[in-house]
Amino acid sequence: MPTDTGKLYLVSLGTGDPDQLTLRADRIMRAADLVLGPGDAPVRYAGQLAGKPFMEAGHGLFTPMARRRDTPEAVDAEEGRRRTAIRDCIAAGGTVAVLSFGDPTLYGPQVGYLDAFRDLQPEVVPGISSFAAANAALACALTGGSTSQSVILSLGKNANAGYAGSDRLSVLAQSRSALVLFTMKTDLGRVVEELRAGYPGDTPVAIVCHAGNAAKQEVLRATLDTLVEVASRRELPFEHLVYVGDFLAHPRGDYQ
């Protein structure tokens, strides 16, 4: 429940194109008394943020992530400055918006704010994830596959040697669902090897680059057998998702 005075929001910016904001996110950003977010947010969202106090939000702060990239002392100092600014603003009855690209709850680097400020009952303002934007780029029913009507979001790195989670790609592959790989630290050769545990070699694959960026978005097509070769033809941008599944050959969908 919102309190009368003081409120902390974790606001999705969508995928970065300024018109991918929701009306709700737009309103909350305009009304905020203090904003934390990506360094270029005050320029990119000048209409919403002009003249407001702003701090860079820090990648992975308030999670163990930050402590793997820096010393405990440096992280404590970084977190401390933000903690003080946020709590002072809220205590004075202000509203604070922490901005994050995509869905902050899906591999989001700002999700730690939710736990660190749990006592303030922070509210997440949902937005367009790269997943939703890439689905739109593909323009077909993810849930319309002929073998599976399910969708799995996972990480390319789960195919790497030594990964000990219960969600190795070879396990996930058993259901032959529509698979969406967020591609941080991905070895595509290993990915293909693990996926062969469930998917036939002729399973369609799509690589969606720069999902939700109207100027740069692009879709490359392959199969599981040709994925490594297709991907090797060019330098893939950091921002790409890999989709695997027979749904790519069944655009209409049929789930009930």
Add this chain to the structure above:
Amino acid sequence: MPTDTGKLYLVSLGTGDPDQLTLRADRIMRAADLVLGPGDAPVRYAGQLAGKPFMEAGHGLFTPMARRRDTPEAVDAEEGRRRTAIRDCIAAGGTVAVLSFGDPTLYGPQVGYLDAFRDLQPEVVPGISSFAAANAALACALTGGSTSQSVILSLGKNANAGYAGSDRLSVLAQSRSALVLFTMKTDLGRVVEELRAGYPGDTPVAIVCHAGNAAKQEVLRATLDTLVEVASRRELPFEHLVYVGDFLAHPRGDYQ
């Protein structure tokens, strides 16, 4: 690529609250020459749609779904009227917006329009799915589980007797991922039975009712062992999602 004259959009309305639209969807709705969508859209989105030609979009038209609820003749007639209106409008250089709640590519009843009008290069305008809204309601990292960093979207009915897909819930349960069940035709007793193939009985569960509806949204908590009993205490609304996974006990997230 957009054509200069005539354009077909499949536009997400988000979860139904008027401020859950993106700025982009808002603009496209206002500019459209013909709109198809849920019957109450002209009232609910009067600001965007006032005075525009409007047709009800029809649940599952242009997919096999519609043909299971009505005679081929009736469906042909329904589709025919809409096909003519859309093609006439586009041929005259107009823009057409087909409106859909949530992510139209995730169990969406309007996804058939994409295939039926593929030659017009329809464009999907992404929006807030019930999934994104429910993630926000839970306000924790879906990808922050201790056993799995993956997320699976599936259907409660995949636990039902006779379901022959490769994505039975007992198969999906093997990875112990964050599981999100869209709850059409769900027998919760059978769901729990299938999920026990992978998840311990004390795995946390959340039922998110009316996700993204600010006035009615509610989260109920249970475990796999208590889910049937907790759900039986009250009448669940049609609009609810069931979340299962140890991520619910690890709000901070830690994925890299």
